[in-house]
Amino acid sequence: MNDSRYVSTAQVAEVLGVGVTTVKRWVDEGILPAHRTAGGHRKLLLADVLRLARQSNFPNQNLGPLFAAGHALVPAHVQDLEQALFVALERGDGDLVRSLIQGAYRRGVPVDDLADGVIAPAMQRIGHDWETGKIDVFHEHRGSQLCVAALHELIGLVSSSAAGRRPLALGGAPEKDPYVLTSLLAELVLRQDGWQVVNLGPNTPLASLRKAVNELKPRLLWLTVSYLEDADTFLTEYRQLYQESDRLGVPVAVGGRALTDSLRARMPYTTYGDGMAHLSAFARTLSPGKRRPPRGRPTKQSNG
Amino acid sequence: MNDSRYVSTAQVAEVLGVGVTTVKRWVDEGILPAHRTAGGHRKLLLADVLRLARQSNFPNQNLGPLFAAGHALVPAHVQDLEQALFVALERGDGDLVRSLIQGAYRRGVPVDDLADGVIAPAMQRIGHDWETGKIDVFHEHRGSQLCVAALHELIGLVSSSAAGRRPLALGGAPEKDPYVLTSLLAELVLRQDGWQVVNLGPNTPLASLRKAVNELKPRLLWLTVSYLEDADTFLTEYRQLYQESDRLGVPVAVGGRALTDSLRARMPYTTYGDGMAHLSAFARTLSPGKRRPPRGRPTKQSNG
DNA sequence: GACAGAATCGTCTAAATCGACTGTTTAATT
DNA sequence: AATTAAACAGTCGATTTAGACGATTCTGTC
Structure with missing residues (x-):
């Protein structure tokens, strides 16, 4: 196991920001303490690296990839x-938030786990x-921002280059739903x-979403509903949206905590999911290009 | 990507466009932040260099070499x-949007010009x-997203090293104002x-902003108002916010197209600005006088 | 126009860093 | 346990940088 x-x-x-050779030399010269494995590989204690970084006046935000290896702060x-992120x-602490999320991704935590098991629960606890009045609104706003x-940064990391034609997914959150995160x-x-992906974001009228489906002809339509003001009008408009999507052969994936069981029973949909893992699994059944990771050691998730 | x-x-x-000796001296004099390797080599953060390049007018600044990636044609x-972005x-076209904005920044377009002269007008035209019914809501949402x-990506680019204590600015948009962009x-x-910067984002109750001022003790408070539902209640709450800020010695900068002349006449504030250029200029009067490099040497660029 | 002070430039050597090479080690998958 | 591809160690030459020095150029003043 990796300690x-x-x-x-x-x-x-x-x-x-230095070459590998330099780090090796620093270890050999005693500038950086390190342990060696039986095979001779150098293993550096994170605390020692951080100490050196502080001595050299390093910017905190560049230390993100280091936390990827797993610090006490990145369990x-x-x-x-999730607790640490909370x-x-x-x-x-914006730098820490970035470090935690990016670090988890780089360490190999699947993004759907990151979404369902870390980010969503943490923000839910904040909410x-x-x-309950434990914190003020501005704490919640700050955390959300x-x-x-x-997340925008992470999206930039995972977005693959536009090689070939990739299937198009369209989605957003309905009117009066202000939650950007889902x-x-x-x-x-x-x-x-x-x-x-075309993400129309929160507060998108379903009628407008219907027009978007018509114009963009996506391969998948998703709808996240975190808040509903009027369930009845939502249902009416949603049914029209579904009907149109169905006519065009566009599958509809819905989710979100505002969709109660009773409400869901009155809705037609292609699939419903409790979280992003469901959405991802469903999307994979639609997208033919399911690439499996190569053998051997798992590829470091760096992207170019 | 040379990231x-x-x-x-x-x-x-x-x-x-200066000599190496000059750069070394600037670092030693604290004009340019940098950290040193164990061997004494200076390592500079790209964002710091770019900020310096913008703050002073250099004879020939050629930002090209720092960004190897060939981008789309930026007007x-x-x-x-602005037309191209629109x-x-x-x-x-998300890729084009990113290319245009980032490309403009890298070409040396000042960020306040980018904000006031490109992004804000383009989104205003979209709106x-x-x-007028020329486009659908979802076009607007898509563009906004x-x-x-x-912008989040650009913010990541311009954010500087955390070396030294930088002054804190706090701000956001009031309740019922859904515009994230401003x-x-x-x-x-x-x-x-x-x-x-602590950006509380849109839809922040002014009472909560007041608590944030109290807790965070910022050096500057800004408020962008793009939309107002009820001017009277806004005024009442805003006056309390201003009173509290004034008591703590926190200057208040307000702006946004919802603040009409008549409304502004009834508001106390430290400064009002039509755009981000005003905000930037005002902020610079508050920021502790950062040492600026003397005039560069305009001629003789060739080296042996 | 001449002067003084300041800022910048290029050059030098010792030292630090970099990049590429090959053989070895590691760890996930079968 | 065998397989396999990625990551690492060790080495060496090439390149780059620090630090210091004097010469050059710019700016403002008399």
Whole structure:
């Protein structure tokens, strides 16, 4: 198992902006303490690297990839990660939020796990603390903004180059639903799966979404509903949207915590999902290009 | 993609059109932030170099070498750029939007010009086309989302190193104002100017903003008002916010197209601005006088 | 126009860093 | 346990940088 306290020379080199050779020499000269494996590989203690970084006046935001290897602050398990993210969001520590999310991704945490098991629960707890008066609204807003920024950055990381024609997914959140995060998470997982995504964002009238389906002819339509003002008008408009999509052969994936069982029973849809893992799995059945990871050591998720 | 955020003194010298010796001296004098390797080599953060390049007028700044990636053709004049961005936004061409915005920044277009002369007008035209029925809501939403994504990416580019304590700016948009873009543009220009920014985003109750001022003790409070539901209640709450800020010695900068002349006449504020250029200029009067490099040497660029 | 001060430039050597090479180690998959 | 591809170690030459020095050029003033 990879002991999460240790990092490799290459990781240190990338973060510190120097060559691998330099890091090796520093270790040999005693500037950086390190342990060696039985085979001779250098294993650097994260704390030592961080100490050197502080001494050299490093910008915090560039230390993100280092946390990817697993720091005490970036736990190995998703529950601990969620807890850490929650704290970082509540404190408003933007650098830490970025480090945690990016680090988890680079360490190999699947994006749907990241969405369903880390980001969504953390923001839900923030929202709960706000509703119960434990924190002020501005704490929630600040955390949400930090999350959005980190997600946009992550989306930029996972988006593959536009090689070949990728299937198009269209989606958003309905009118009066102000939550940007859920549609952003949907965009994230779909992009990770190789889709081309048009995210109309929150507060999108369903009638307008219907026009978009007509014009863009997507291969998939998703709808995340976190908040509903009027269920009846929503149902009416949604049925029209579904009818149109069905006519065009566009599958409709719905989700979101505002869709109660009773409400869902009155809705037609192609698939319903509790989280992004469902959406991702469903999308994969539609997209033919399901690439399997190569053998051997898993590829580092760096993208060009 | 050469995504190394660090650059060497020689690269900086070439880009800024000055000698290597000068760059070294600037770093030693604290004009340019940098950290040193264990061997003493200076490592500069790209964002810091770019900010310096914009703050002072260099004889020949050729930002090209720092960005190897060949981008789409970026028009030279802001009007053409705005037109190109408008078309890209309306078409939903996300890659083009990113290229235009980032390309303009890299070409040396100041961020306040980018905000006031390109992004804001383009989105305003999109909004106008939507109101007049020329395009559908989803076009507007799609364009807005693309803009937000591109801006978040740009913010990541301009954010500087955390070395030293930077002044804190706090801000957002009031309740019922759903526009994310204006507060995002404010965050962009402030970050470009070296501020640390807490952006509470749209739809922030002013009472909550008041609590945030109390808790965070910022050096500057900004408020962008693009839409107002009820001017009277806004005024009441705003006056309380201003009173509290004034008591704490926090200057208040307001702006946004919802603040009409008559409304503004009834508001106290430290400064009002039509655009981000005003905000940036005002913020610079507050920011501790950062040492600026003396005049560059305009002639003789050839080297042996 | 001449002067003084300041800022910049190019050049030098020692030192630090980089990149490429080959053989070895690691760890996930079968 | 065997397989396999990625990542690492060790080495060496090529390149780059730091630091210091004097010469050059710019700016403002008399």
